[in-house]
Amino acid sequence: MEKNIVAHSYKIGAEERRELNGHNSLLVFFTGLSGSGKSTLANAFEERLHKEKIRTYVLDGDNVRKGINSNLSFKPEDRSENLRRIGEISKLFIDAGIIVLAAFIAPYQKDRESIKNTVDAANYVEVFVNTPLDVCEERDVKGLYAKARKGQIKNMTGVSAPYESPIEPDVEVSNENSLEESVDIIYNKIKNQIRLKK
Template sequence: MKSKNIVWHKAQITKRDRRRLNGHKSAILWFTGFSGAGKSSLSVAVEKELHKRGIRTYVLDGDNVRHGLNNNLGFSPEDRTENIRRIGEVSKLFVDAGVMTLTAFISPYREDRNMVREMVDDGEFLEIYVKCSLEECEKRDPKGLYKKARNGEIKGFTGIDAPYEAPADPELVVETDKETLRESVAAVLNFLQEKGYIQE
């Protein structure tokens, strides 16, 4: 049960103050796509380039978060939604702190991703569809999960016996089965520059 005896405590330092101190905007770069599409590799590579430019960043990776904050959640539809809700709330805090936040989660349901979009102000949620064919993801199978799913060792695996709802209108699409990692990184950085999130 949610406590009724809580009151929001206002801070004296605002998001605008933190952004001014940092010298850049903050937002959520939400990388979504199949397992094996390259979300983690791309988010880490983009963070490296942003760091070189003096931008304060943090990557929230799906597997890493499940080692701690969300270690009590499984992969049922309900647990997946709660997983995304929690990481959405954490991402919102990072944005308020003035940090460019990169998240790498399969996040298979549009409704869940839209839930996070609604948590933050307009322009603070940037949905980046890491598009890669299921065939290519299964061929890569970096963690051996597709093989296990095909063998029935894993149930409810996205793309095999659980759905993935591709973004209907993402801010950016990168096609990692057609582009090199360097090209995908450049696409993200160019987008951020064109939209005024970062400077050249």
């Protein structure tokens, strides 16, 4: 089947779309435990970029699992497939000239590395939302940790499944930073990657 697939060559590509938008396109990938604040931070960061007329789109773990990845479980192999699809979707958005903000637990280093390779390292920014497990459990906004501790949820990252912290994230923020501080930290770190070089 694969030998019969031939990619069509189009005249308009990522560079032309970036030029039209007036900014670069890339993937800002937020990783951390459930309850670490990934989605809240991605949302706040998108608001910051939106005010600056930068085109963005947020891919969030729960939202994606309700749609395109609704057939996947939380077993390790399905978690990897979930993230593989996210990498491919992000690659399409990058080609469309858009900055993608992806908020996923992404517990395994190999999966994050795979996404980085899919979108190209030059288009990948890894943000580690380094909130300790005990703080995440105190928040437990979805009640998942309580259920996991009772054995009602299997393969819960941080409880019955591992989380491999990023070795060298591009940006690291923690619960000790306010939301505004975290947004500033990320923005100041990658602002030169956002703007097109004149």
